Every structure is written in structure tokens, then in C-alpha cells.
Amino acid sequence: MSNDSSLPDVWEASDWANTSQCPPSVGGATFLIVAYSAVIAIGLLGNAGLVFIIARQQELRNVTNILIANLSCSDILMCVVCLPVTVIYTLMDRWVLGEALCKVTPFVQCMSVTVSIFSLVLIALERHQLILHPTGWSPAAGHSYLAVGLTWLVACFISLPFLSFNILTNDPFQNISLPANPFRDHLICMELWPSDKHRLAYTTSLLLFQYCLPLLLVLLCYLRIFLRLRRRRFDNFRCSAYCGRAQRINAMLLAIVIAFALCWLPLNVFNALFDWNHQALPDCQHDAVFSACHLMAMASTCINPVVYGFLNSNFQRELRSTLQRCQCGNQTAESYESFPLSTVGSEGMTKFTPSLSLSRQSEAADWVNPDHPADC
Incomplete structure (x- = not known):
């Protein structure tokens, strides 16, 4: 699933010659x-903004938000390391970035x-626990940090083979039968496994345990x-609003x-086809x-x-508030109720006071935890 910044060692010299003649x-x-x-721009700016806002507000650090921030951190790492390298390698059709990046890029x-x-x-399991077993054990923020x-x-352990078996070499170009071999000095970053059986076992395991089974x-x-x-919702009409909010949040996460x-x-289909029958792909x-x-x-x-x-x-409201503070210095940003960023926290249901207007109660209800069974 993740070996897409280098080409496996199943190609022969003629394969490299054919693709190199198709710039x-x-x-x-x-x-x-x-x-x-x-x-890269959207991924970096969007994910960095999301992590910044979650980290900046203490009340936003509930279990799901921490896991969402972790997801954003992994995306940032991808944008910084993998995307630029892949663009350069694809356009140049040879490796010019050194042996260290050859090993580190697929690993990262x-x-x-x-x-x-x-x-x-982990987000799905937390939602499952809170909604199906609301009176049972519920994870706290400390548990989420441990899980992260x-x-x-x-x-890191799963990705270690890429550090061992990715090499920088020009061997595939040495035996090309051309009058003047223009590719003799070209270097490529490729996988060199002890055998095809080892490579297929690893890539197939990645497909199953890194994609199919987790998503299932x-x-x-x-x-x-x-x-x-x-x-x-059908059992108790008082749960109608609660269940509606919970379903909206779950629909967003889904x-x-x-x-x-x-x-x-x-890409998974492409990699599986390349691993098992690379000749089916036109040069x-x-x-x-x-x-x-x-x-x-x-x-x-x-x-x-x-x-x-x-x-x-x-x-969006937190983002506007942050931008206003950056632009206006010490001026007071727009005032609003400080509720959690999402309704996916594991804290108890917030109790509203009668002084809140109906519109403010409705707005506040969209921020609190929908998983607490007290009002159902």
C-alpha cells in the first residue's frame, strides 16, 4: 500500500529501457x-491549522480530537517528506536525492x-464504546495519548523492511542492449528483497492489515x-434530537x-497488480x-x-477568532460560548441554565457530548 515512491525489483532491464523511452x-x-x-499546500495549511487549534485550547483536548490531531500529524509528515520526493522522482525518472532519502521516504x-x-x-472504536456501552468504561484523554x-x-515496526530492502543502484541499466546506453549512469531507488516470495508476502500483508481489515x-x-x-430514536422520542446530533457527528467521521x-x-489496486503481474501494465x-x-x-x-x-x-469560528487575534494584537476577538470543538468528547452532558435563549441552547447542544445517556 505504501511502496509507491520506488519501483520494485521485479522489472527487468528491458522494462526500464522501455519506460525511459517514454518521457x-x-x-x-x-x-x-x-x-x-x-x-501539499492544502494538506500542510489545513492540517497544521487543525492541530494548532486543538492544541491551543485546553477544553478541546478530548479523546477524539486528540486522535484527529494525530491523523493530521501523519498527513503533515506525508506532505513534507513523501510528496515532494515522489514528484521529483516521477518527473526525472531517476533518483537524484541520495541514498538516505531512498530509504527514508518509503519508510515514512x-x-x-x-x-x-x-x-x-481508534476513533471508530471509541465511538462504538461510548454509544453502545455508555455506562461502561470510557477512554480519557490520557488513554488517547498512550494510544497515539x-x-x-x-x-515504525511495520515499516522497518523499507529501511532494509530499499537500495540505490544503477544495475537495471547496465545490461541494456543499445548502441550507446544513455542510462548507464542513472540511479534508481528500488526494493531488493531476498526473494520474490518475501516481497509478495510483505506487500500482501500490508494490503490486508493496513487497508482491508482495518476499514472492514x-x-x-x-x-x-x-x-x-x-x-x-424509535424507542424514545426524547432521544430524537440527541440521536440526530450523534448521527451527524458519526456521519462526518464516517x-x-x-x-x-x-x-x-x-493505488492499492495498482500496487497489487504490479506485484503479481507487472507485465499487464503498458510500458x-x-x-x-x-x-x-x-x-x-x-x-x-x-x-x-x-x-x-x-x-x-x-x-470555522475558532479559526476566525485565531486570525482576528493575529491581526488585531490585543484586541478582543468575537465573543462566543467556549464549547468543545466537536461533539465527540467523552465528558458528561453539559447542563443548560434557563437563562439561555432557545437559539443559544440549540447552538450549545451541538457542542456537547452526544453520547451521554442521561437525557435518554
Whole structure:
């Protein structure tokens, strides 16, 4: 799933010669530069803004927000390390960035993707626990920090093979039968495994445990949550507003998962096809197909700030307040009730006073935790 910044060692010398004779067009190269630049800009600014706002406000540091911030951190790492390197490698069709980046780039990308999918799993499990077992154990902020640390450790361990088996070499170009070999001094970053069986076992395991099984677990959690909230709505009319708010929040989080799955699906299919039958891919269209699949996968770095942040009125309000403080110095920013960033916290239901108007009560209700069963 994550080995997309280098080409595996299953190609023969003739394969490299054929693809090297199909340079990208000027229009295609321009499109790649513009598209990747847009993804990098949106991913960096959006995710950095989301992390900044969550870290800046103490009341925003509930379990789900911490996991959302962790998801954004992994996307930032992807934007900083992997995207620029992949653009350079794809356009130049050879590696000019040194041996260290040859090993580090696929390692970082695998680690970042693993952290992202594990964060989505943890968010789904937290929602499942809070809504299906509201009177049972509920995670606290300290538990989320521990989970974040373990997630990065496991992701590092899973990604270690890329540090061992990615090498910088010009071997595929040495035996090309051309009168004057123009590629003899070209270097490529590729995987060199002990055998094809080892490589296929690892890449297939990544596909299963880094994509298929986690997403299946997440979808199962949200399906059970949906069924439970629908039953609550029919069982008790007093739960109608509560369940409606909870379903809106869960729908937003589920949208992040589905968008992530759809963005990474083409690249996973491409990698699986390349691993098992690379000759099925046409030589001159290989780079174009790969670039399209990779660009769609990298667009996943923009999902978190767009879906969770910029479609969330609470985030927009915090962002406006922060920008006003930056522009106006010590001037007082717009005054409003300081509620949590989202309604996905694990704290208890806030009690409203009679002095609040109906409109303010409705606004406040959208900020509190929808998972507490007290009013149901």
C-alpha cells in the first residue's frame, strides 16, 4: 500500500529501457507539478491549522480530537517528506536525492499511512464504546495519548523492511542492449528483497492489515452505531434530537473513513497488480497510471481538514477568532460560548441554565457530548 515512491525489483532491464523511452509530456509534467503543489499546500495549511487549534485550547483536548490531531500529524509528515520526493522522482525518472532519502521516504510513507488508518480505527472504536456501552468504561484523554504513542511505535515496526530492502543502484541499466546506453549512469531507488516470495508476502500483508481489515472493522463499528442510534430514536422520542446530533457527528467521521478508503483504493489496486503481474501494465502508460493513482492517494491528506475542519462551524469560528487575534494584537476577538470543538468528547452532558435563549441552547447542544445517556 505504501511502496509507491520506488519501483520494485521485479522489472527487468528491458522494462526500464522501455519506460525511459517514454518521457512525460510538458502538459503532463505541468499538471503533476500544479496538482501536487495544491495537495501539499492544502494538506500542510489545513492540517497544521487543525492541530494548532486543538492544541491551543485546553477544553478541546478530548479523546477524539486528540486522535484527529494525530491523523493530521501523519498527513503533515506525508506532505513534507513523501510528496515532494515522489514528484521529483516521477518527473526525472531517476533518483537524484541520495541514498538516505531512498530509504527514508518509503519508510515514512508506510509509517504515515499506518498511523492514519490506526487513528481511524481508534476513533471508530471509541465511538462504538461510548454509544453502545455508555455506562461502561470510557477512554480519557490520557488513554488517547498512550494510544497515539503505541500507534507510532507499531507503525515504525511495520515499516522497518523499507529501511532494509530499499537500495540505490544503477544495475537495471547496465545490461541494456543499445548502441550507446544513455542510462548507464542513472540511479534508481528500488526494493531488493531476498526473494520474490518475501516481497509478495510483505506487500500482501500490508494490503490486508493496513487497508482491508482495518476499514472492514471501522465500517462494522459505524454500522452498529447507526443501528443503535436508530433504535434509540424509535424507542424514545426524547432521544430524537440527541440521536440526530450523534448521527451527524458519526456521519462526518464516517465520511473521513470512506474518503480515505476511496482515495487509497486505486493505488492499492495498482500496487497489487504490479506485484503479481507487472507485465499487464503498458510500458508507456505505466508512469501516467501510477501518477494518477498516487495523486488520488495523496489527496487523502486533505480530507481531514476539509471534512472535519472546514465543514465544522465550530472549527470555522475558532479559526476566525485565531486570525482576528493575529491581526488585531490585543484586541478582543468575537465573543462566543467556549464549547468543545466537536461533539465527540467523552465528558458528561453539559447542563443548560434557563437563562439561555432557545437559539443559544440549540447552538450549545451541538457542542456537547452526544453520547451521554442521561437525557435518554
